[in-house]
Amino acid sequence: GAGVSQSPSNKVTEKGKDVELRCDPISGHTALYWYRQSLGQGLEFLIYFQGNSAPDKSGLPSDRFSAERTGGSVSTLTIQRTQQEDSAVYLCASSLEMVSYEQYFGPGTRLTVT
Amino acid sequence: RKEVEQDPGPFNVPEGATVAFNCTYSNSASQSFFWYRQDCRKEPKLLMSVYSSGNEDGRFTAQLNRASQYISLLIRDSKLSDSATYLCVVNPRTGGFKTIFGAGTRLFVKA
Numbered sequence: 001g002a003g004v005s006q007s008p009s010n011k012v013t014e015k016g017k018d019v020e021l022r023c024d025p026i027s028g029h030t031a032l033y034w035y036r037q038s039l040g041q042g043l044e045f046l047i048y049f050q051g052n053s054a055p056d057k058s059g060l061p062s063d064r065f066s067a068e069r070t071g072g073s074v075s076t077l078t079i080q081r082t083q084q085e086d087s088a089v090y091l092c093a094s095s096l097e098m099v100s101y102e103q104y105f106g107p108g109t110r111l112t113v114t
Numbered sequence: 115r116k117e118v119e120q121d122p123g124p125f126n127v128p129e130g131a132t133v134a135f136n137c138t139y140s141n142s143a144s145q146s147f148f149w150y151r152q153d154c155r156k157e158p159k160l161l162m163s164v165y166s167s168g169n170e171d172g173r174f175t176a177q178l179n180r181a182s183q184y185i186s187l188l189i190r191d192s193k194l195s196d197s198a199t200y201l202c203v204v205n206p207r208t209g210g211f212k213t214i215f216g217a218g219t220r221l222f223v224k225a
Contacts, residue, residue, distance in 0.1 A: 035215075042201070042217035043158070056212055091157055101146045101205050101213065105157035 002026065004106035006092050012112045013082055021077040021109045025094030032075050033103060034067055035091045043091065049075065051097060082113045115140055118204050120216040128224055131192045135219045137202030138184045146205035147185050149176055151198045152218065158201055161187075192223045 005024045013019050025032050034046040045059040049069040060066070064082075069075040079086055089110050093103040120137045127133050139147075147164035162169065164176040164185050175188040185204075189196055202216035 033213075043215040045212060045214070048212055058212075102148065102160050102163065103213065105159070107157055 004092055004094055004104055006090075006106035006109050008109060009107065010110045010112075012114060015084060015113055016081055018078065018080045019082055019111065021079075021090050021092075021111070023075045023077070023092030023094075023106060025073065025075070025092070026104055027073075028096070029094035029104070030072065030097040031095045031103075032069055033093045033095075034075070034077050035093065036061075036088045037091060037108075038088045046077070046090075079111075082111075084113045087111055087113045117141060117206070117214045118202055118216040120200075120202050120219050122217060122219060124220040124222055126222045126224065127192055129192055129194060131223075132188065132190045133192060133221065134189075135187045135200055135202075135221075136184050137186070137204075137216050137219075138182075139202075139204045139214075140183070141204070141206040142180075142183060144183075144204045144206050146213075147176075147178055148203040149174075149185075149187050150201040150203055150215075152201055153198050158215075161200070189221075192221075194223050194225060197221055197223045 007022045030051045033048040035043040037043050047057050047067045049055045064080045067077045089108040091108045093105045095103045117140050149161040150158040151161045152158040164178050168177040173190045177186045199218040199220050201218045205213045
């Protein structure tokens with residue numbers, strides 16, 4: 001079946017602009033995660049959504065970052081007033097609830113802020 | 115102290131070698147443990163879950179030591195294709211599905 005998809009695959013933006021990154025999880029997966037990975041670094045947890053529960057936003061680095069998940073499926077990560085330090089690969093993952101915590105990742109969006 | 119710590123390596127081994135990675139975690143209440151593999155400029159992919167009784171999948175063996183709070187990954191008969199970064203992942207189970215990824219251990223297998 002279809003895996004996790006993300007769009008765009010690459011995004012170059014100017015400092016100060018807003019960007020939106022999209023994630024389509026695997027159908028039937030109720031948990032959705034966003035991570036950030038800077039070059040040569042590990043994954044940094046940003047936010048997760050679980051069904052209809054309130055999302056865990058504890059990993060968002062600043063109030064310029066926000067995320068939504070509509071209808072329990074597609075999610076959008078928005079970064080306002082982008083800064084050069086926001087440049088990274090943004091990874092989305094999804095997993096089944098109550099079955100396992102194994103996460104399936106999308107290919108990521110490579111964000112470059114110039 | 116980081117919640118999940120790994121030796122960053124790199125580990126440089128010849129083909130056919132056996133190599134082992136360790137990962138320590140700080141939250142003794144952690145319940146779920148995994149090893150993921152990440153190839154250069156690719157997304158992480160699940161390699162294997164780690165069970166209390168230990169588990170084996172072909173050339174790969176994962177073990178959990180709760181008393182010492184570490185998990186290990188053993189790779190036997192290394193192949194060139196095993197070259198990647200291996201990520202240790204822990205679910206602290208403190209209120210949901212949040213998972214903590216280690217920074218990864220890089221492995222290079224040489225001919």
